[in-house]
Amino acid sequence: MALGSCTDGVTGSGTGSAAALAGADPVSRLTSQQLEVTVFSLSDARLSPADQPRDPKLGGYSTAAAVRVPSAGWLDDYAAAVEAQSAEFVRRTSCRQEACRIEALLSAAAQAFRRPLTDDERAFVTGLYQPDEDGPDRALAVALATVLHLPQALYRLEPLAPSVGAAAADRLALMLWGSRPDEALLRAAAEGRLATLAGVEAEVRRMVAHESFEMVAVAFLRQWAGIHHPDAPGRDWALYPGYETRTFMAMADQTDAFLTAIVREAPTFRELLTRSTYPVTPELVPVYGPEAADGRKLMEARGVRAGVLGLPLFLTVLARTKDPSPIRRGKFVLDKLLCRPPLEVPAFAPPFDDAVPGRTNRERTAAQTETGVCRGCHESINNAGYAFESFDAIGRHRLEDAGLPVDDRWILFGADTTGEGKGLVSLAEAIVESPSARRCFVDQWAQYALGGPPEAAHLPAIDEAWAAFEGSGGNLRELVVAFSVASLRPLVEGR
Amino acid sequence: MSVSRRRLLRAGAGLTAGALALPSWLAPMLASAAPGRPPRRIVFVCHDHGTVYDQWRMHPPGRPVTMDGLRPAPDGTDWEEPLTPLPESAFSTILRPLYPMRSKMLVLDGLAMLTALGDRGGVPTHPYAMVHALTGSSGRAVGLDVYAEGPSLDQLIARQVARPDRYKSLVLGTGLAGPISFRGDYIPLYPVYDPALAYARMFEPPLADASREAVRLRRSSVVRSALAEYDRLIPALGAEDRRKLELHRDLLRDLERRVDSVRAINCEVPAAPAAAPPVTELGVGDNYLRVTDAMLHLVTSALACDLTRVVTLHLDTLPAPVLGYEGDTHNDYAHKAEYQSQPQATAFMTRYHAYYARRLRDLASMLDNIPEADGTLLDHTIIVWMSDVSRGIHGYHRWPIVILGGGGAGIRTGRYVRYQPRNPTPMPRPQDDYDPHFVGPAHSKLLIALAKAMGTDIDHVGRTSVTSAPLEGRPSVELDLTGPLPGILA
Numbered sequence A: 001m002a003l004g005s006c007t008d009g010v011t012g013s014g015t016g017s018a019a020a021l022a023g024a025d026p027v028s029r030l031t032s033q034q035l036e037v038t039v040f041s042l043s044d045a046r047l048s049p050a051d052q053p054r055d056p057k058l059g060g061y062s063t064a065a066a067v068r069v070p071s072a073g074w075l076d077d078y079a080a081a082v083e084a085q086s087a088e089f090v091r092r093t094s095c096r097q098e099a100c101r102i103e104a105l106l107s108a109a110a111q112a113f114r115r116p117l118t119d120d121e122r123a124f125v126t127g128l129y130q131p132d133e134d135g136p137d138r139a140l141a142v143a144l145a146t147v148l149h150l151p152q153a154l155y156r157l158e159p160l161a162p163s164v165g166a167a168a169a170d171r172l173a174l175m176l177w178g179s180r181p182d183e184a185l186l187r188a189a190a191e192g193r194l195a196t197l198a199g200v201e202a203e204v205r206r207m208v209a210h211e212s213f214e215m216v217a218v219a220f221l222r223q224w225a226g227i228h229h230p231d232a233p234g235r236d237w238a239l240y241p242g243y244e245t246r247t248f249m250a251m252a253d254q255t256d257a258f259l260t261a262i263v264r265e266a267p268t269f270r271e272l273l274t275r276s277t278y279p280v281t282p283e284l285v286p287v288y289g290p291e292a293a294d295g296r297k298l299m300e301a302r303g304v305r306a307g308v309l310g311l312p313l314f315l316t317v318l319a320r321t322k323d324p325s326p327i328r329r330g331k332f333v334l335d336k337l338l339c340r341p342p343l344e345v346p347a348f349a350p351p352f353d354d355a356v357p358g359r360t361n362r363e364r365t366a367a368q369t370e371t372g373v374c375r376g377c378h379e380s381i382n383n384a385g386y387a388f389e390s391f392d393a394i395g396r397h398r399l400e401d402a403g404l405p406v407d408d409r410w411i412l413f414g415a416d417t418t419g420e421g422k423g424l425v426s427l428a429e430a431i432v433e434s435p436s437a438r439r440c441f442v443d444q445w446a447q448y449a450l451g452g453p454p455e456a457a458h459l460p461a462i463d464e465a466w467a468a469f470e471g472s473g474g475n476l477r478e479l480v481v482a483f484s485v486a487s488l489r490p491l492v493e494g495r
Numbered sequence B: 001m002s003v004s005r006r007r008l009l010r011a012g013a014g015l016t017a018g019a020l021a022l023p024s025w026l027a028p029m030l031a032s033a034a035p036g037r038p039p040r041r042i043v044f045v046c047h048d049h050g051t052v053y054d055q056w057r058m059h060p061p062g063r064p065v066t067m068d069g070l071r072p073a074p075d076g077t078d079w080e081e082p083l084t085p086l087p088e089s090a091f092s093t094i095l096r097p098l099y100p101m102r103s104k105m106l107v108l109d110g111l112a113m114l115t116a117l118g119d120r121g122g123v124p125t126h127p128y129a130m131v132h133a134l135t136g137s138s139g140r141a142v143g144l145d146v147y148a149e150g151p152s153l154d155q156l157i158a159r160q161v162a163r164p165d166r167y168k169s170l171v172l173g174t175g176l177a178g179p180i181s182f183r184g185d186y187i188p189l190y191p192v193y194d195p196a197l198a199y200a201r202m203f204e205p206p207l208a209d210a211s212r213e214a215v216r217l218r219r220s221s222v223v224r225s226a227l228a229e230y231d232r233l234i235p236a237l238g239a240e241d242r243r244k245l246e247l248h249r250d251l252l253r254d255l256e257r258r259v260d261s262v263r264a265i266n267c268e269v270p271a272a273p274a275a276a277p278p279v280t281e282l283g284v285g286d287n288y289l290r291v292t293d294a295m296l297h298l299v300t301s302a303l304a305c306d307l308t309r310v311v312t313l314h315l316d317t318l319p320a321p322v323l324g325y326e327g328d329t330h331n332d333y334a335h336k337a338e339y340q341s342q343p344q345a346t347a348f349m350t351r352y353h354a355y356y357a358r359r360l361r362d363l364a365s366m367l368d369n370i371p372e373a374d375g376t377l378l379d380h381t382i383i384v385w386m387s388d389v390s391r392g393i394h395g396y397h398r399w400p401i402v403i404l405g406g407g408g409a410g411i412r413t414g415r416y417v418r419y420q421p422r423n424p425t426p427m428p429r430p431q432d433d434y435d436p437h438f439v440g441p442a443h444s445k446l447l448i449a450l451a452k453a454m455g456t457d458i459d460h461v462g463r464t465s466v467t468s469a470p471l472e473g474r475p476s477v478e479l480d481l482t483g484p485l486p487g488i489l490a
Helices: A032-037 A072-092 A098-113 A119-128 A136-149 A164-177 A183-190 A197-208 A211-224 A245-265 A269-274 A282-288 A312-317 A326-337 A361-369 A372-388 A424-432 A435-450 A456-471 A476-487 A489-493 B002-012 B024-031 B096-104 B126-135 B153-161 B195-203 B210-217 B219-236 B239-263 B287-304 B329-336 B343-368 B443-453
Strands: A277-280 A297-300 A409-412 A419-422 B041-047 B079-082 B105-112 B139-142 B145-148 B170-173 B181-184 B187-189 B310-314 B381-387 B397-405 B415-418 B465-467 B478-480
Touching (some): A072 A136, A072 B195, A072 B219, A098 A119, A098 A136, A136 B219, A164 A183, A164 A197, A164 A489, A183 A197, A197 A211, A197 A489, A211 A245, A245 A282, A269 A424, A326 A424, A326 A435, A361 A372, A372 A409, A372 A424, A419 A424, A456 A476, B041 B126, B041 B287, B096 B105, B096 B343, B126 B139, B126 B181, B145 B181, B145 B187, B153 B181, B153 B310, B153 B443, B170 B195, B210 B219, B329 B343, B343 B381, B381 B443, B397 B443
Parallel strands (some): B170 B310
Antiparallel strands (some): B079 B415
């Protein structure tokens, strides 16, 4: 038995319609993170994340469609997870009657498909339940396992969506919540309100005000800053006494709290780069000193630290074993803040040598990379990275390096960012004031939301999002609203 | 028959490095375990940072110590030396741990990754090197990794030699090493990093839960129902979308085929290995050794049970503390090795590569202790020890290769072969003190020879030719990359 094609409307169609939906996104598999809240979270049955399949860990954004290509290994893991989830579902169900079991199965299928079932789908799923062969419990598990292997559960099948509303609801829920549509969104789709841009905007505004959006926004910001589940780097114990893995874990917690507060309270580009109050816990004593030992509190670092760039996690990840790395930090500025990534390190580049003569870290860096052919790239990389020199390899603030005053003068080259200053705070201010940096941030969100680098067809949506971002004082929510609505325009307008 | 395999696997599972050899009393029983002509298998073992060339290459008595010529091409001839008569002292520091395996060992000195030298200016980086190593084709960057345009050799071979009802290949790893195995069309095959997870995939431990067991028992019917739905949807999609669902459907179909067959394998599961520690703790205590050994045992079990005939094992960077050093292997040692001013880095990297030589010896020994037909499992298994780049400071010439086993597949073992650099480099701007103007035979041809040894009809891997750079008045020439490297096969 197979699902047949049938009627239109958000609840009335199979996914076998002959004509693909105009303006639809390409087919893509849900990320493991999304499957965690769709397939592996059915009513009360929630499978432990440890038992779920995992997408490969990559640099860049976890939403990247490229990481979700099918593989035999992933499918093996998925099949095992489906077995476990089906068993868990059976264990959780309190149904004793056949009708109740079938309703539970249909409800689970609708949750996995992220939309109401069509009439054909209801009939198909009902037919999967064969208690005569296996007994009621096992039959329910086998039927659910089959449902969870269907492409409707695993894939976004936008080209085959029964209606614009259904496609829009699914896309928005996954993009803004990393999850399935709620009742209100499904109702908006069923009532045709997602077939207009005004209707889409109304729903998007409701969604970005929801707490589910906070998690997505924080995940994006961590990935944007290159600090999404980083590995704890080792440090020279003699130079960094007290720094341990738990210090690093506390940095990660601090980062989450810091970003969540910004998303909740004032999600602006300025706040992201210049906020100077940081939540601190006693585990961070190795970074902040004894002042941090006194329970959980907010620590003011005005004039010293600046937003994400002042987070110890960020500063630690972009450092070497003993010293901070102006090269890695500068590369981040050029790549992620200004969208002007420097060239890859050429093979002939000699290794960085900590023992090269030079009194300070800055002098050693300059001596090794700002001569000859290296200078072409490193002049701009290093001079951006020097702004962070007053933070050591675990993000401690320092005024001296090797007994000499820290030199944290910086220079930015190129277009509207050309300028110079001293210290991290002034660098952050310069970036906030730079239109090209703000545009870069918009591009980064687009890349995250689209699951890959934007293509030419996405440029109008990005332009609209940028205009909204600029018009709102650099507000992330307004950026997301504008981009979400504009990126749905081809779908809504059928082109 | 099944008893002997069961004992074998129990003997081989979960041991530490000091107890890798398998008991020889299994021989008579195992000899009868695989009647008929044994299948050929291949195992690629890869790690990063190439080698320390001067500590890797050998100087057999009477052989010239030649340097790669920067210009012009040297007029020396290729030479080969039998390994079996050599004393242990003639082995280089890095290759010495493999001395006991010398009669089943082939060392290839002087190959060059011509396809990589001709790609993106020949600038060597780890991700692109990993792409070229087994695919001979280029790739495109995705995040920090690079995905290959063409399929890797392991997958090409698997397509032709895999049993339809078993795993086409196993791609395993440690840590978070990037992909080296590719399906083609920019589709990476990421390794399974956790021995416990790999074990669960391979041997499906019994389930206590009745409902879960029911689903597993009916997995093939579950999959069949899902397959029908994929078949129904695919024709309604555009070409690109269709390709994605077709790939998923084909993998589902493979899963369906495997389900019953793997369960019926006459080979009891070995003891389960412990789960891998967090990646951040791989360098703590004996974690790295434990994970690596667990993977080597799983490889042995997979081959002995005929779960697959192709394995790719990608070992992540050996953390410096494992060898008693401080700092970061990659930046503190690998990139500094071979600089005269950095003897400590050179010493560390020499120990680093000798460590891997010992792991390779362990794997080869385990396979060599499993009798099969008129020889051992190692005789019918080709182990290829390779790296992404040639050396710690990268590079694509003098790509170090050691082959272990495979005598039954026609590999001419027991030799050290030195190739002279005669191919003009495709690299447009070689650095005189780093990249020579002339390099050795194309690594693509070795890949083809390995494919031939596995009984396939593969005659090229990735690019079929590459153009040399017009350097110092020499005209460009087209360098053919098809056909096997001569002298590898009997």
